[in-house]
Amino acid sequence: MDFGLSDDQRDIQRTARELLGARATPERVREHAEACRTDDALWKELGELGWPGIAVAEEHGGQGLGAVELAILCEELGRTVAPVPFLPTVLAATLIEHAGSDEQRERWLPGLASGELTGAAGDAPELVHGGAGAAVIVILDGDGARVVEGTEAEPVASIDPTRPAARVPAGAGDSLPGDVAAAADRALVAVAAELVGVCDRALEMTVAYVKERKQFGTPVGAYQAVSHRCAQMLLDTEGARAAVSFAAWAADADAERLPEAAAMAKAAASDAGRDVTAAAIQLHGGIGFTWEADVHWLFKRAQLDAALLGGASAQRARLARIAGGRAAA
Amino acid sequence: MDLTFSEKETAFRDELRGWLSENPPPPEPTEGDEDANYAWRRDWQRTLYDAGWAAPGWPAEYGGRGASLTESAIYFEEIGRARVPLPANVLGLLLGGPTLMVWGSDEQKDRFLPPILSAEEIWCQGFSEPDAGSDLAALKTRAVKDGDGWVVTGQKVWTSGAQHSKWCMLVARTDGDVAKHKGLTYFLMDMEQEGKVQVRPLRQITGESEFNELFIEGARIPDDHVVGGVGNGWKVALTTLMNERAGLGFALQVRLRHLLDDLFEAAAARGLLDDPLVADKLADLHVRTEQIRLLAWKGLTDIERYGQPGPEGSLVKWLWSDTNQRLTQAAADIVGPEALTGGTRWSYELLRARGNSIEGGTTEVLKNIVAERVLGLPRLKAAA
Numbered sequence: 001m002d003f004g005l006s007d008d009q010r011d012i013q014r015t016a017r018e019l020l021g022a023r024a025t026p027e028r029v030r031e032h033a034e035a036c037r038t039d040d041a042l043w044k045e046l047g048e049l050g051w052p053g054i055a056v057a058e059e060h061g062g063q064g065l066g067a068v069e070l071a072i073l074c075e076e077l078g079r080t081v082a083p084v085p086f087l088p089t090v091l092a093a094t095l096i097e098h099a100g101s102d103e104q105r106e107r108w109l110p111g112l113a114s115g116e117l118t119g120a121a122g123d124a125p126e127l128v129h130g131g132a133g134a135a136v137i138v139i140l141d142g143d144g145a146r147v148v149e150g151t152e153a154e155p156v157a158s159i160d161p162t163r164p165a166a167r168v169p170a171g172a173g174d175s176l177p178g179d180v181a182a183a184a185d186r187a188l189v190a191v192a193a194e195l196v197g198v199c200d201r202a203l204e205m206t207v208a209y210v211k212e213r214k215q216f217g218t219p220v221g222a223y224q225a226v227s228h229r230c231a232q233m234l235l236d237t238e239g240a241r242a243a244v245s246f247a248a249w250a251a252d253a254d255a256e257r258l259p260e261a262a263a264m265a266k267a268a269a270s271d272a273g274r275d276v277t278a279a280a281i282q283l284h285g286g287i288g289f290t291w292e293a294d295v296h297w298l299f300k301r302a303q304l305d306a307a308l309l310g311g312a313s314a315q316r317a318r319l320a321r322i323a324g325g326r327a328a329a
Numbered sequence: 330m331d332l333t334f335s336e337k338e339t340a341f342r343d344e345l346r347g348w349l350s351e352n353p354p355p356p357e358p359t360e361g362d363e364d365a366n367y368a369w370r371r372d373w374q375r376t377l378y379d380a381g382w383a384a385p386g387w388p389a390e391y392g393g394r395g396a397s398l399t400e401s402a403i404y405f406e407e408i409g410r411a412r413v414p415l416p417a418n419v420l421g422l423l424l425g426g427p428t429l430m431v432w433g434s435d436e437q438k439d440r441f442l443p444p445i446l447s448a449e450e451i452w453c454q455g456f457s458e459p460d461a462g463s464d465l466a467a468l469k470t471r472a473v474k475d476g477d478g479w480v481v482t483g484q485k486v487w488t489s490g491a492q493h494s495k496w497c498m499l500v501a502r503t504d505g506d507v508a509k510h511k512g513l514t515y516f517l518m519d520m521e522q523e524g525k526v527q528v529r530p531l532r533q534i535t536g537e538s539e540f541n542e543l544f545i546e547g548a549r550i551p552d553d554h555v556v557g558g559v560g561n562g563w564k565v566a567l568t569t570l571m572n573e574r575a576g577l578g579f580a581l582q583v584r585l586r587h588l589l590d591d592l593f594e595a596a597a598a599r600g601l602l603d604d605p606l607v608a609d610k611l612a613d614l615h616v617r618t619e620q621i622r623l624l625a626w627k628g629l630t631d632i633e634r635y636g637q638p639g640p641e642g643s644l645v646k647w648l649w650s651d652t653n654q655r656l657t658q659a660a661a662d663i664v665g666p667e668a669l670t671g672g673t674r675w676s677y678e679l680l681r682a683r684g685n686s687i688e689g690g691t692t693e694v695l696k697n698i699v700a701e702r703v704l705g706l707p708r709l710k711a712a713a
Contacts, residue, residue: 001331001333001334001335001399001626001630002330002331002332002634003330003626003627003630003631004630004631004634004635009330203704207704207705207706210706211705211706218707218709219706221706222706222709222710223709224709227700227709228697228700230704230706231695231700231703231704232696234640234699234704235647235648235699238624238640238644239644239648242620242623242627243616243623245330245623245627246332246623248330249330249331253331253333254332264615264619267612267613267616268620313609315612316608316609316612316613316616317609317612318612319615320608320609320611320612321608324593324596324602326593327593327596327602328597328602
């Protein structure tokens, strides 16, 4: 048993952290968020590196790697709140690849994998965060899913300006004929992975701040009211990370356990995302409430991701059915 | 990343699982009779010992199987899974033995290890004192040099199993003139000293007495029962404490899983799984229980593969105690007033769970450890 990453996976993680550390700096993120636009130069670069297609099969123009590698990139992009439509695009690609018809795959996957097209996914009825400007939007609707052309969508502002929303006409689009539930579980793992990255960064920023900030002649991080909440942030983050690792591994290696693992990962990461980023604002004190402190981008991203494709309550309702079914059996 | 067991680990698990199913302990004696219960657990350890399963994690030269960390964890998972008791001498097997293997002399290992394994001699842990709980190094029990040994006077508390024990892992102050961590020595104290070592059971909120107070009045300890050298007691004690939760966590984690499975069944039997509030609560407990399992395995395999522990150790104990408390409290709602009637399993678990966040490191201390050692936050200067 080994929770560690392989050497190749570590390389992906290290490369992503270095690249995004240089490109998606807090200044760049703020600049693009304030202008309500994505970082097109960065997105182009990521496309050239093959990131959007990392988990898309080679026959559809991707790199053919697994859910673990995809989760690594999602986490790193979440850490920096990079203003690129990476998560929305890989969600659309995942759903189309694993539940679409051959025709749907051929039509959309090469563009999504190369980053030439962007995508998004969301729940019915019609509002999709990250959907503005997307070429293709996948709507999960009950047990099924529909593919909607982006031209049919109408842009709407989002609290996270790096993920502008889109309103899709009710009932629009073509159905995905395949196993939507299994595809959606893979998508959930990617969302949960981004949330882990958001949490990790929120904790890192908070710890750095409470070590520096002094009141009553002492770094506020020495006060247990503060330090214990930081400890809680770590527990929430590491608990979510463990659940996401399990789910990503299951997506690649143990399909039977994926539904339960994905629901657990999304439930844990959704709660952690909200709690940890809220704590980050609180522990930054008055500064945390200011625009310039940049903590709010993490809070806003966490809010969108926590709700995306079913929040913690919806996942727990599923889990109760899965685990309850075992108890009744 | 590979969350499966190797062939060797699977074989180890299957062998143990097969043995446990073929050699179950006799039924547990009537509740309430603690001596009979203890004898039953002691007999169970002898059964394990005869089959070579008392302490598979011990090196073969000391009578174990030299099992890896993963295999030891599997051992405790399987003990929990089979719902059989832990060996009676759990403190000797998990704490005393491993501490002696690190710090003991060859003579001490030869003398003390075999009867730990066979449950001939039961061990207890004399660390905490009335005024030295979380601040263990503040302990006051004194050992004064006297000829070829030491004379000990003081008081210990929370000493589980003291009434059954032959040996006590005792930390006492041997030098009052140096910094508090430096004046301590680790002894093995013979508990059979009429009038000099008195055990008084502490009645806990469950009504039973797992723990004791220990009154030590002029007890004698020979020089060759000092472990790790005079004045080195703090370091030796840390070895004991580091072993405290390593294996046990896996048995506790599986026990939590059983309780949750049973609570799901209780909810199903009452038609409550369709109640969205109950379903949400149960699913939340399910997530937390799985996180404990995953974090425990992650912590262990990281040590095994990369040689150093991550933050998981402190997190697992904290999350476990919190989850067990949430679970047993939820049971009071799901099972209903029956859960609050005397002598029932759920009422016992509800009360016993309150101790979880205090014993073996309070949650407050664990949060301090996480804040200071994992997150690197500054330490608040203790009030003078």
